[in-house]
Amino acid sequence: YESTLSDLKDKIKSYPDFPKEGIVFRDIFSVLRDPACLRNILDLMVAKIELLKWTDVDVVVGLESRGFILAPLLAVKLNAGFVPVRKKGRLPGVCKEIAYTLEYRSDVLEIQQDSVHQGQRVLIIDDLIATGGSLGATCKLLSGLNANVVGCLVLLELEQLHGSKNVEAPVESLITF
Ligand code: PRP
Numbered sequence: 001y002e003s004t005l006s007d008l009k010d011k012i013k014s015y016p017d018f019p020k021e022g023i024v025f026r027d028i029f030s031v032l033r034d035p036a037c038l039r040n041i042l043d044l045m046v047a048k049i050e051l052l053k054w055t056d057v058d059v060v061v062g063l064e065s066r067g068f069i070l071a072p073l074l075a076v077k078l079n080a081g082f083v084p085v086r087k088k089g090r091l092p093g094v095c096k097e098i099a100y101t102l103e104y105r106s107d108v109l110e111i112q113q114d115s116v117h118q119g120q121r122v123l124i125i126d127d128l129i130a131t132g133g134s135l136g137a138t139c140k141l142l143s144g145l146n147a148n149v150v151g152c153l154v155l156l157e158l159e160q161l162h163g164s165k166n167v168e169a170p171v172e173s174l175i176t177f
């Protein structure tokens with residue numbers, strides 16, 4: 001798989017100073033548009049999940065917005081359901097919310113209270129970990145619902161930010177920058 005991974009990494013386009021000066025934006029859409037890359041990403045993520053024994057997952061949680069792309073695809077592969085964590089004010093019914101900060105702003109995330117039950121095995125998916133603010137907050141939301149978070153898996157990790165320190169569950173990535 002190593003050659004596939006380095007090939008994927010090479011194909012991820014980087015945009016300096018987007019969306020702000022000093023930020024290098026790693027664009028996952030530059031690889032998702034390629035059918036072979038998209039399939040490889042999914043296959044590599046499933047292989048990693050099996051290697052880590054993050055199996056028997058009940059629910060795959062995806063983070064709005066870019067986590068919504070990979071999470072449902074993986075949920076189908078894992079025979080699990082899909083649950084969204086959304087930015088505040090977009091989910092109906094009783095929600096739990098949490099404030100969080102990331103690289104260049106802060107925000108509030110929400111989850112529907114009845115979307116995950118006590119003791120369910122949860123895998124959290126996002127496109128990328130930078131500061132870990134988003135994944136850390138999501139883990140806390142799920143702890144609040146007494147879920148069993150087996151881990152967080154992302155496509156890209158920005159290593160120099162040490163984001164996994166801010167996440168209580170184990171964090172794994174396919175590609176590091
Ligand atoms: C981006 C990215 C991750 C998060 C990572 O989302 O998709 O979700 O930032 O940063 P962190 O590790 O510092 O929390 P963002 O909310 O910017 O936008 P999106 O709606 O396009 O996913």
Ligand code: MG
Nearest residue numbers: 064065066067
């Ligand atoms: Mg995001």
